[in-house]
Amino acid sequence: MVAVALPVGAWVTGVLPHLRFASEDIRIRVGADFYVVEGDYTYANPWPVPLGQGLDVPFPDGVDPPQVIEAWTDAGDLPVRWFAGRPRLAVRAPALGDVTVHLRFRHPAPEQRGVYLVTSTRRWGRPLQKARFSLGWSSPHAGDRFTSSTLHPVLDVENGGTVVYRDFWPDAEWRFSWEVSP
Numbered sequence: 001m002v003a004v005a006l007p008v009g010a011w012v013t014g015v016l017p018h019l020r021f022a023s024e025d026i027r028i029r030v031g032a033d034f035y036v037v038e039g040d041y042t043y044a045n046p047w048p049v050p051l052g053q054g055l056d057v058p059f060p061d062g063v064d065p066p067q068v069i070e071a072w073t074d075a076g077d078l079p080v081r082w083f084a085g086r087p088r089l090a091v092r093a094p095a096l097g098d099v100t101v102h103l104r105f106r107h108p109a110p111e112q113r114g115v116y117l118v119t120s121t122r123r124w125g126r127p128l129q130k131a132r133f134s135l136g137w138s139s140p141h142a143g144d145r146f147t148s149s150t151l152h153p154v155l156d157v158e159n160g161g162t163v164v165y166r167d168f169w170p171d172a173e174w175r176f177s178w179e180v181s182p
Contacts, residue, residue: 020126024130025131026133027039030109032180034107036104041101043093043098043099043100045096045098048096052092054089067105073101073102113177118131118172127167131168132163134160135162143181147179
């Protein structure tokens with residue numbers, strides 16, 4: 001089986017993606033001074049040959065990178081390599097098929113606010129077919145509450161919740177904040 005890939009320069013810079021970013025399912029759980037992101041990202045290969053693709057895991061500028069990043073597919077673990085201050089990974093998609101990448105990372109958040117980049121979707125040149133976002137607690141305690149979320153419809157302030165979009169083409173990042181009971 002032959003896999004086709006872009007030249008190394010294109011892989012490194014992330015330009016000219018030849019897979020299609022089809023959907024994402026993001027689950028964020030917050031704690032007193034951190035948040036954990038678990039995401040399932042599905043990429044479609046529209047070509048009749050298997051393809052490899054380098055992927056950048058985007059994080060907001062001015063924010064410390066996550067403490068832990070884990071990546072895998074159903075075929076096994078994916079090594080995460082840092083290049084130019086960004087974590088990168090490589091995936092393979094079967095001919096005319098899909099691959100789902102699972103990521104988990106933990107961000108420090110001593111000020112009890114976080115951001116998840118969604119506008120990076122625009123780099124792919126087309127809306128996501130489906131995007132699902134969930135916000136909840138790592139270990140809920142009485143009195144904990146969410147104080148803001150920029151996703152609409154507004155997620156439940158007390159408990160978080162889930163929102164699903166079709167043809168997702170965001171123009172602002174997802175920002176959220178919370179308070180924990182003393």
